[in-house]
Amino acid sequence: MVKPFVPQLIYVEPKAMEYSLGQSLVSKFENMGVEIRETTSHNQIRNLPGDNDFQKYRNAKSTLVIGIRKTLKFDTSKPSAEYAIPFATGCMGHCHYCYLQTTMGSKPYIRTYVNIDEIFDAAEGYMQERAPLDTRFEASCTSDIVGVDHLTHTLKHAIEYFGKSEYGKLRFVTKFAHVDHLLDADHKGRTRFRFSINNNHIIKYFEPGTSRLNERIEAAVKVAEAGYPLGFIIAPIYLHDGWKEGYKEMFEKLDDALPPFARKNLTFEMIQHRFTKPAKRVIEKNYPMTKLELDESKRKTKWGRYGIYKYVYQDQEQQDIKKTLGGWINDYFPTSTIEYFT
Numbered sequence: 442m443v444k445p446f447v448p449q450l451i452y453v454e455p456k457a458m459e460y461s462l463g464q465s466l467v468s469k470f471e472n473m474g475v476e477i478r479e480t481t482s483h484n485q486i487r488n489l490p491g492d493n494d495f496q497k498y499r500n501a502k503s504t505l506v507i508g509i510r511k512t513l514k515f516d517t518s519k520p521s522a523e524y525a526i527p528f529a530t531g532c533m534g535h536c537h538y539c540y541l542q543t544t545m546g547s548k549p550y551i552r553t554y555v556n557i558d559e560i561f562d563a564a565e566g567y568m569q570e571r572a573p574l575d576t577r578f579e580a581s582c583t584s585d586i587v588g589v590d591h592l593t594h595t596l597k598h599a600i601e602y603f604g605k606s607e608y609g610k611l612r613f614v615t616k617f618a619h620v621d622h623l624l625d626a627d628h629k630g631r632t633r634f635r636f637s638i639n640n641n642h643i644i645k646y647f648e649p650g651t652s653r654l655n656e657r658i659e660a661a662v663k664v665a666e667a668g669y670p671l672g673f674i675i676a677p678i679y680l681h682d683g684w685k686e687g688y689k690e691m692f693e694k695l696d697d698a699l700p701p702f703a704r705k706n707l708t709f710e711m712i713q714h715r716f717t718k719p720a721k722r723v724i725e726k727n728y729p730m731t732k733l734e735l736d737e738s739k740r741k742t743k744w745g746r747y748g749i750y751k752y753v754y755q756d757q758e759q760q761d762i763k764k765t766l767g768g769w770i771n772d773y774f775p776t777s778t779i780e781y782f783t
């Protein structure tokens with residue numbers, strides 16, 4: 442069982458101390474006895490401990506930076522939402538395929554932003570532009586925010602903020618089961634709480650440092666009992682020897698665990714494994730022993746939004762994935778919706 446994250450080292454931007462959340466976090470970590478250092482900017486943590494890149498990478502993943510979010514222009518977040526809402530960046534998990542390894546480059550430490558009222562104000566502006574249409578905000582584009590939220594409660598505030606909002610909806614996804622503090626948040630049904638799930642083989646070999654499948658499913662049941670709209674993202678769907686048996690077992694476990702009320706407004710999203718050439722280089726550097734299959738010649742290229750080719754499965758394999766996994770979703774959860782396959 443993965444324990445809730447405890448950072449080994451904290452950095453604080455001086456300006457973060459002008460916010461009550463910044464002050465309360467610093468005092469919390471002082472009481473926990475965690476070393477606290479100052480940094481001029483959350484973008485410039487240069488003296489992380491470690492003798493080489495490998496050690497520095499691992500130390501960074503247990504370092505938390507308390508900072509200010511300066512850029513309040515939100516990225517779009519298709520296909521799951523209209524905008525990405527930035528409460529945190531980085532993750533303590535060690536999933537070999539994680540795209541954050543490439544997008545965060547030399548800054549793999551975890552950042553939490555304390556100017557959340559300013560972030561809410563910016564969200565309000567985006568909502569007004571689209572009103573009376575709803576605007577969906579995705580809170581997990583740059584982090585697994587649930588993994589750090591037992592310490593910060595930023596997500597909990599956001600859930601309650603969107604609970605009161607007229608046109609805003611919140612969604613996020615997690616591979617962590619540490620959800621208890623979120624169960625009494627006044628969400629008013631405006632937050633979709635999703636779990637990223639996968640079969641046991643993939644979790645075992647490629648997702649170190651995250652909660653196991655049974656823990657995620659147990660947490661999902663608690664979340665459904667708390668009245669949240671629930672969803673599952675199967676990602677990355679990865680083809681390995683025995684993948685069909687593995688995914689069937691995953692759906693059987695889910696079917697055994699989910700009570701009827703959790704299935705009414707249930708969504709599934711399906712994302713196949715993909716990688717880019719730069720991602721492959723970073724993965725092989727950070728996880729040199731990985732068994733992740735990254736052979737370009739076995740894949741099909743697809744033009745990506747970042748102006749670079751990504752390698753996805755061949756058409757026929759994609760059809761097989763859609764038919765096989767989509768079929769089980771329809772069989773086991775006939776009242777659910779498959780939002781997309783990509």
Ligand code: SF4
Pocket residue numbers: 531532533534535536539540541584585616651
């Ligand atoms: Fe990346 Fe999600 Fe794994 Fe964290 S839990 S390392 S964000 S894939």
